[in-house]
Amino acid sequence: MSSSENPMAYLLEFGLRKVERERPELSSDGQYQALKDQLMRDADGHFQEIQATYATVLKTRCTCGGQLEPKDHEFGRAGDTIYDSVIAKCKACGSAQEFQFPKDGFISEARSAMALRDYLKQSYGIDYADIIMGELQARQHGA
Ligand SMILES: [Zn+2]
DSSP: OOTTTOHHHHHHHHHHHHHHHHOGGGGGOHHHHHHHHHHHHHHHHHHHHHHHHHHHHHHOBOTTSOBEEEEEEEEEEETTEEEEEEEEEETTTOOEEEEEOOSHHHHHHHHHHHHHHHHHHHHHOOOHHHHHHHHHHHHHTTO
16 A cells, blocks of 8 residues: 555655655665654554554445445543544444554554654654654645
């Protein structure tokens, strides 16, 4: 799956390209490349899990026979448990159902993102998460 379909992978690639422009020596850093490849693979796996959950929602019928439609996304923490789910509503009767996203992809992606962030911070003093957030804020302000 290409990053143009996956907004998270797009954002990661965008941020990392910016980092690579600032620090061209990264192109010959094997550990950086390995961590980046792992993160892109995990971001893709996570995205595919999300897509599969949405496909399940669309295939599921409400008890009244109506078509379900994803309406909301809930993400948070309850005690030690991270939950990530999509709320779907029936187009016919409006009753809601909750579908849990699998957690494996999310956890792998988060772990890989932290590993890459730690490595860039320790070895280069760069925080790519700050760069991505800065870019998002600049776009929101129409820059
Ligand atoms: Zn219904």
